[in-house]
Amino acid sequence: MAWVGVPEAGTNELSPVAQAGFDGGYLREVVPLLRDAGEDRGALGQALRRKKTVVVNDLKADPNVACKKAALARGYRSMASLPVLVDGRVAALFVLYSAQTGFFDGDELALLKHLAGHISLALKCFEKEEKLNHLAYYDVLTKSANRSLLRDRLTLAIANAGRHGRQVAVISVDIDNFKYINNSLGHKAGDQLLKSVTERLGSCVRDGDTIARQGGDEFVIVLPDQVSDEHASQVIKRILAAIAQPISIGEREFNITCSIGASFYPQDGSDGETILKNADAAMYGAKELGRNTFQFYAKEIDAKINERLMLENSLRRAVEREEFLLQYQPQIHLNRGKITGAEALIRWQHPELGMVSPDKFIPLAEETGLIEPIGEWVLRTACAQNKAWQDARLPAITVSINLSARQFRHKGLAETIARALRETGLKAECLGLELTESLVMHNAAAGALMLGNLKQMGVKLSIDDFGTGYSSLSYLRRFPIDELKIDQSFVRDVMTDPDDAIIAKAIIALAHGLNLRVTAEGVETKEHIDFLQGRRCDQAQGFYFSKPLHSREFEELLQQKSLMETTDRRTH
Ligand code: C2E
Ligand code: MG
Ligand code: MG
DSSP states (O other), rough: OOEEEEEEEOSSSSEEEEEEEOOOTTHHHGGGGGGGGGGSSSHHHHHHHOOOOOOEEEETTTTTOHHHHHHHHHHHOEEEEEEEEEETTTEEEEEEEETTOOOOOOOHHHHHHHHHHHHHHHHHHHHHHHHHHHHHBTTTTTOOOHHHHHHHHHHHHHHHHHHHHHHHEEEEEEEEHHHHEEEEEEEEHHHHHHHHHHHHHTTTTTOOOEEOOOEEEEEEEEEEESSSSSHHHHHHHHHHHHSSSSSTTEEEOOOOOOEEEEETTTTTOOOOHHHHHHHHHHHHHHTTTTTEEEEEOOOHHHHHEEEEEHHHHHHHHHHHHHHHHEEEEEEEETOOOOEEEEEEEEEEEEETTTOOHHHHHHHHHHTTTTTTHHHHHHHHHHHHHHHHHHHTOOOOOEEEEEEHHHHHOOOHHHHHHHHHHHTTOOOGGGGGEEEEEEHHHHHHHHHHHEEEEEHTTOOEEHHHHHHSSSOOOOOOHHSSEEEEEHHHHHHHHTOOOHHHHHHHHHHHHHHHTTEEEEEEEEEOOOHHHHHHTTTTOOOOOTTOOOOOOOHHHHHHHSSSSSSHHOOOOOOO
């Protein structure tokens, strides 16, 4: 009789996987008794432990044989136990019994060892193949399914659902702003984050569902066998909540969000490719809605995606064709009534769409990287314009430009600015840079370094939209900032919303306490001015004085002595 036993991983138990010859119920009887076969007792135990062939040529006479009675009762008189080794560990035991005593002699044993060697080689090949299969179907980093397995599973799910009149839901999940995290914290932290996200996704679905990573930070979940879209909705809500839980990586804690899109077989497409494409389109729809939300696929989303693609293409062309222009909005000193600065605001003169506002195309320019050439154009144009005004002997002012996150993260920013100043001949103190809190704080250490470099050059640094970003105030002390700009949302309702009034007041006090200048944005009415003057706000910018103007119009304004007198009919 011969049998093959495989040791269970992590235990000493042997499980028979193959058997041939006369058994007479022997294995059934002895296997439960072999629980501790690895304890170095009996022939099997020794073979397991010592990884050596153990031969007992007279079962009757050997005192070490376990289950001797059972063996003798079946007429076994001798036995050999051969370990099958794979990479140095016992992958299986090959056990043989003979009715003759002294059966396992030299020749016989040599043959059997040879055989065990072959089995070992075969097992090795199987394991390798399994590993290769794993590599072919699973994502190495997150251990979730990869694209190929996703497509297999989806095809299978669709075929099944088709037969039984059920639905298949495909959910596309994309982490919001993952690139920032990955770039600013390094890829190791990024990898860690992806693993945590995979685990969380796993906790939101059932056993038969498939989670796949599509590459990057995009995950796809297949829910087979759905009777309605109710369950998918629940899963989506669970995912949004699970991802929103803080994630700790190393010493730091992160709050991330994701955007989710879903599409269904058969409503949204008849094949896997279409369903996947539409779930993706829905996910982009969720991003457009402002992220951290979800969208079901609908035909209108397709149209939106197309619109976005078209806009992206024409934005690319706009850079080449120089379809941009700058408008300038004055910043007025509230005591003196004089223009002390101007904010340069970009406009896109689209050949068909007309004037496109920056809120529409700056985010797109950020995502596509087009912000780099666009931002550099803004910088040069603003510097050259301010120099031209100075050369025309107009009152000296600071012209400020807005920097986007991508520009700020670019290592060469300080050099680019220095070059623009040098080539246009503008003094550094006549240029201002507006940065948002979240942009600076995203990587506070790198941010502080960059701000230090810029400050050293002599340019003015402002925090734009103050009060809407990070809540950490300690950075104000550490960063070399010159000015806070109160976000227009607080200014708008200072007269009607007591909370906003308190916030605006507090920001002014905070700025002054830290020796910073403070400018109110979005100042539209006389009441706003009165409020701000009452709180000793330094400067104001808004439609009350002027909307953003073409350079020619701005020049005229600059020649006026005081804006307060012309706009404010009451005398002080
Ligand atoms: P921001 O830097 O906060 O600019 C102020 C925005 O408020 C401008 O919108 C301006 O036209 C508007 N505004 C000014 N006064 C008033 C007012 O009294 N009431 C109201 N309701 N709005 C007022 P705009 O020009 O559409 O720009 C929007 C945003 O686009 C800017 O916000 C800025 O973040 C960004 N942006 C503009 N130009 C550039 C640029 O050259 N580069 C980058 N990266 N971003 C830019
Ligand atoms: Mg600004
Ligand atoms: Mg602003």
